[in-house]
Amino acid sequence: MDFLIVFAKCLVALLIVLQVGVLLLWVERKGSALIQDRVGANRANLLGGVLPFNLGIVNTLMADPLKLFTKEDIVPEGADRFLHWLAPFLALFPLFLTYAVIPFGDVLEIGDRTINLQAVEAGPGILFVLALVSLGVYGVVLGGWASNSRYALLGGIRGSAQMISYEIAMGLALVAVVLTFGTLDLQQIVREQGKLMWGVVPAWGVFYQPLALLVFFIAGMAESKRAPFDLPEAESELIAGFFTEYSGSKQSVFMMADFVEVAIVAALVTTLFFGGWQVPWLHRDGFHLPGGLSIPLPSLLVTILQVLSFLVKLAIFCWLQILVRWTLPRLRYDQLMNLGWKRLLPIALVNVAITAVLALALQGWTVAS
Amino acid sequence: MDESYLALLISAGLCALVVAVMVGASWLLGKRSPNRAKNAVFEAGNRAVGEVKSHRFPVKFYLTAILFIVFDVEVVFMYPWAVVFRRLGWFGLAEMAAFVLVLAVGLAYVWRVGALEWD
Structure with missing residues (x-):
């Protein structure tokens, strides 16, 4: 029974990330159309076009993957066959696994059981996330290297340099978050954010760590x-960058990896800075509003509200990234490197210093006790 | 065995299965009609000349990788401190400040000599 529960939780985490990844493909196409004032994907000749309504979403969610999966799989001449296969696997697998440690709800109380809604209850959750996200660089660099193509090689090298450069700023931003909450456990971090500042404002990470956000x-x-x-895949100079020589489902895996990465960034921003599954003033037994008003709710409804809250926040930050991407x-490459090394890295360092001094000087300032 | 390790194993297995199916789908479902032109490496219509794997690229990329290792190890060192720093108090902060200061001087030097400049 315990095994079944663990299995179900892992499956739910995987399904969330899989669905979000596929849905983002559709949102990206329709969203870009919205931004560029066109109609976007709206052709779906399902059942010979006898259905009177628009099936654009079916087109993108079913026809597109099916088309990609049934295309010919080409390994170019002179390519390293094994690495050519391994690269897409390494690009997507660690990203999928990252989702397993992200808490998507508080606890589910069924009968006398209390199920923690986090697939892998990892103590050092932030370290786990950082380790897996940085594994993604292997997919990029191996894809470029194994293809035996100049465009792919250049794309792979650019991609790896870019990813490792920004990883430092990312890691330093998270150090400040760990200083604020005093733990690496993601579920614990979300629980801490359920506290209130001055009895009114929810203690979300964004109020403590705006710079880190x-x-x-x-x-x-x-x-x-x-x-x-997107310099590693800059179409105007590098065709498609590190996946120039990929076709069919392997290419779609690289595409999927991009969307899953968007979903992971959104999930981490939600978890660390916007209270994860927390709904403001909602506790295990119902709402306790600042004015002293209390609305009791059954435990199951509270859990559903919290999971919904996580999904809504996730959707908002996915959409924000798509908005940025199409705006x-x-x-330029020098601007990219300047932003990473000369702007974000010093800002993150200073932020860590400020956080540490403030946390020690004003004992009550941080969330952790 | 700790339940979280079991969960990690199950998760890894499920993810590996799904990704493997996605990667291999074309090989299983796609048709195969290879020919020389199709299998050739993309070179905008030209024939590829020379060896790609010995293709030279700017030394800047090596430099970036070396700098990454220096600063990433710094960040990794900061995590254990960040977890226990309330117990270490001002002493721990001073120690970490000394460590970061040395690396900040390094960053300033690297910046000054132009190792972060791209053209």
Whole structure:
């Protein structure tokens, strides 16, 4: 029975990230159309077109993956066959696994059981996330290296340099978050954010660490290699960068990895800075509003509200990234490196110093006791 | 065995399975009609000349990787401190400040000599 519960939790975490990844493909196409004032994907000739209504979403969610999966799989001449296969696997697998440690709810109380809604209850959750996200660089650099193509090689090298550069700023931003909450456990961090500041404002990370949020969000978008940081796959110079020589489902795996990365950045921003599954003033037994008003709710309803809250916040930050991706033009390579090394890194360092001094000087300032 | 390790194992297995199916789908479902032109490496219509793997690229990329290792190890060192720093108090902060200061001087030096400049 315990095994079944663990299995179900792992499956739910995987399904969340899989669904979000696939849905983002559709949101990206429709969203970009909205921003550019066109209709976007709206052709779906399902059942010979006898259905009178628009099936654009079906087209993108079913027809597109099916088409990609049934395309010919080409390994170019002179390529390293094994690494050519391994690269897409390494690009997506660690990203999927990252989702397992992200808490998507508080606890589910069924009968006398209390189930913690986090697939892998890892103590050092933040370290786990950082380790897996940085593994993604292998997919990029191996994809470029194994293809035996100049465009791919250049894309792979650019991609790896970009990803490792922004990882430092990302890691430093998270150090400040750990200083604030005093733990590496993601579920614990979310629980801490259920406290209130001055009895009114929820103690979300964004109020304690606005600078860390800024640095983390920018670095996260750079890690996902999408515009304005899409130099590794800059079509106008490098065809498709590190996946130039990929076709069919392997290419779609690289595409999927981009969207999953977006979902992971959104999930981490939600978890660390916007209270994760917390709904303001909602406790295990119902709402306790600051005015002294209390609305009791059953435990199951509270859990559902919290999971919904997590998903809504996740959707908001996914959409924000898509908005940025279709609004800003691509950076130049020197601008990219300047932003990472000369702006974000010093800002993150100073932020860590300020946080540490404030936390020790004003004992009541941070969330952790 | 600790339950979280079991969960990690299950998660890793499920993820590996799904990703492997996604990667291998074309190989299983796609048709195969290879020919020379199709298998050739993309070179905008030209024939690829020379060896790609010995292709040279700017030394800047090596430098970036070396700098990354220096600063990433610094960040890794800060995590254990960040977890226990309330117990260490001002003493721990001073120690960490000394450590970061040395690296900050390094960053300033690298900045000054132009190792972070790209053209």
